[in-house]
Amino acid sequence: MNDSNWLRRVLFVLLLGFGELAAAQANLRIDTPAVAALRASMRENHKQLAPLYASGAVGLTRDGNIGLRDANLVPLAQRAEVNGLIAQANQDRGALYREIARANGRPEWENDIRATFAQRWIERAQPGWYYQNTSGAWVRK
Amino acid sequence: MHRGGRSVVTALLGCGALCACVTINIYFPAAAAERAADRIIEEVWQLQPDSAKPPAGKPAGPQ
Numbered sequence: 036m037n038d039s040n041w042l043r044r045v046l047f048v049l050l051l052g053f054g055e056l057a058a059a060q061a062n063l064r065i066d067t068p069a070v071a072a073l074r075a076s077m078r079e080n081h082k083q084l085a086p087l088y089a090s091g092a093v094g095l096t097r098d099g100n101i102g103l104r105d106a107n108l109v110p111l112a113q114r115a116e117v118n119g120l121i122a123q124a125n126q127d128r129g130a131l132y133r134e135i136a137r138a139n140g141r142p143e144w145e146n147d148i149r150a151t152f153a154q155r156w157i158e159r160a161q162p163g164w165y166y167q168n169t170s171g172a173w174v175r176k
Numbered sequence: 177m178h179r180g181g182r183s184v185v186t187a188l189l190g191c192g193a194l195c196a197c198v199t200i201n202i203y204f205p206a207a208a209a210e211r212a213a214d215r216i217i218e219e220v221w222q223l224q225p226d227s228a229k230p231p232a233g234k235p236a237g238p239q
Contacts, residue, residue, distance in 0.1 A: 063205065063212040077220045135212065147204045148213075155213040159223060 064138045073131045080124050087117060094165030094173055099132065099153035100125045104165050104173050128152070 084101070087093040092108035093101055101124050103109075109117050132152060136145040157166040157176075165173045218225055 061208065063208045065212050065216060074216055074219055078222070081220055131216070144204055147206075148209055151206065151209040152213045155210060155217055159214070159217050159221065159226065
C-alpha cells in the first residue's frame with residue numbers, strides 16, 4: 036500500500052464521518068404513511084376538541100397528552116362523547132410519538148419525542164387554553 | 177512516512193470514528209425534534225408557521 040492510497044482511505048473515512056454527522060443534524064422523518072394517517076386523524080379530531088380547549092374543559096397535560104380538566108364544563112349528556120374524544124386523541128398521540136421514533140430507526144427516542152411534543156403543544160397553545168405545569172397543576176395560558 | 181507511524185495514525189482515526197458513531201447513536205436531535213413537532217402541531221391545529229420566533233430563542237418555555 037503506497038502513501039497516496041493510504042491518504043485516499045483516510046479521506047474516505049473522514050468523509051463518511053462528516054456524512055454521518057450531517058445526517059444526525061438533519062430533520063427527523065415524519066413522512067411515513069403511518070405518521071400521515073395519524074396527522075389526518077388528529078386534525079379531524081381537533082375540530083371537535085377546539086371548543087373544549089377554549090372553554091377550559093380539556094387541557095394539555097405535561098406528558099404530551101390531553102386530559103379532562105373540569106368535567107362540570109361539559110353538559111352531562113356529552114361527557115361520554117368528550118371522554119371518547121380525549122381517549123382517541125391520546126391514543127393517536129401515543130402512536131404518533133412511537134411512529135416518529137420508529138420511522139427514524141430509534142424506537143428508544145419515543146420518550147424524548149413525547150417530551151419535546153409536550154413542550155411544543157403547550158408553547159403553541161392559544162391564550163386561554165389550559166395546560167399542566169411541571170408539577171401537574173392546571174395553568175391558564 | 178514510516179509504516180509504524182501510519183498504523184498509529186490509522187488506529188487513532190479508527191478510535192475517533194468509533195467514538196463519533198457511539199456519540200451519534202446516543203444523541204437525541206432535540207432541535208430537529210422541535211422542528212418536526214412544530215410542523216405537525218401547525219397541521220393538526222391549523223396554525224400559521226411560527227418562523228418569526230424560533231423555539232430555541234425562548235429561555236424558559238411554558239410556566
